[in-house]
Amino acid sequence: MTRSAEHVVSEYNDKDEVGMKIVSRIDDVRSAVMQARGEGKKIGFIPTMGYLHDGHLSLVEISRGITQFQVMSIFVNRLQFNDSSDFTNYPKDLERDIAMAGKCGVDLLFTPDDREMYKNALTTVDVSRLTDNLCGAHRPGHFKGVFTVVSKLFNIVQPDLAVFGQKDIQQAASIEKMVFDLNFPVRIILAPIIREKDGLAMSSRNKHLDQQQRADALALSSGLKHAEQLILGGERDVKKITHEIESIIKKGNPDSIDYISVVSYEDLSYIDRIDGKSVIALAAFWGTTRLIDNMIIEVAGDSYKCIY
Ligand code: PAF
Secondary structure: OOOOHHHHHHHHHOOOOOOOEEEOOHHHHHHHHHHHHHOOOOEEEEEEOOOOOHHHHHHHHHHHOOOOEEEEEEOOOHHHOOOHHHHHHOOOOHHHHHHHHHHOOOOEEEOOOHHHHHOOOOOOOOOOOOOOOHHHHHOOOHHHHHHHHHHHHHHHHOOOEEEEEHHHHHHHHHHHHHHHHOOOOOEEEEEOOOEOOOOOEOOHHHHHOOHHHHHHOHHHHHHHHHHHHHHHOOOOEHHHHHHHHHHHHHHOOOOEEEEEEEEEOOOOOEOOEOOEEEEEEEEEEEOOEEEEEEEEEEEEOOEEEEEO
16 A cells, blocks of 8 residues: 555654654654753764665664664655666655654655655756766766755755765765865764675665565675785785676676765775775666665775775
């Protein structure tokens, strides 16, 4: 059964055991946050597009360790979809999301509709350079949509802290820059990638994979694991590393590979040799499902650390 956010709001607001307020109006977010601040609480914020999984819940967990009042937004932001069928098909299950958010300690769930967020809007926000490569090069307009909605959400919620996942590393890095450049008083936290037991990075999009594609898509994390072994063996040449990752990903029969790129962690520019802090980032399609994954590498002399 499909239900509107309004419908769910009144039903769930009556349930004390959930202990979570659900609102879809900006004014209601402002007054709930103001009240929490009045009680001396710091505000943590977890922006999402819903269809929650353990990766999202881990972001709440991190935020709860630092702040006392957790705000989560669920809004499938049409502005960041460069492909309209991807927007239409984005998985949704608000009832399940509400149950999960309530259980993991969200205090305020914001579920606006398109009109509430973009009524007569003419303004967008963009970050240059950091979005030239990786997903930015393959999804025109995507990041402008992300920065616009995240700016709006930051202004609506006015959190002390916001948590973003490493899986969308270009998004997290560019938002950090946006926050710095536009003087948002928000601390940005980067949370580790949460993986299924077999290594597949958790994503709302995994739902679209059939059984074969789900098994094949493990090629992404296998590619990263192999890269770690190469780095352990002393390999630092990006061409050699990407070539080997490519042959592993191809064994997973992707329908296409968007990129296998190695960039500097600092400014996400392409590099030839792995040195200092770098990122190996991958994006490929299985059917119409586009999956991404990445690994942060910190190399200092002969020692290294891979975070993925
Ligand atoms: O990472 C996401 O889910 C989205 O890009 C975000 C940050 C919620 C903005 O719509």
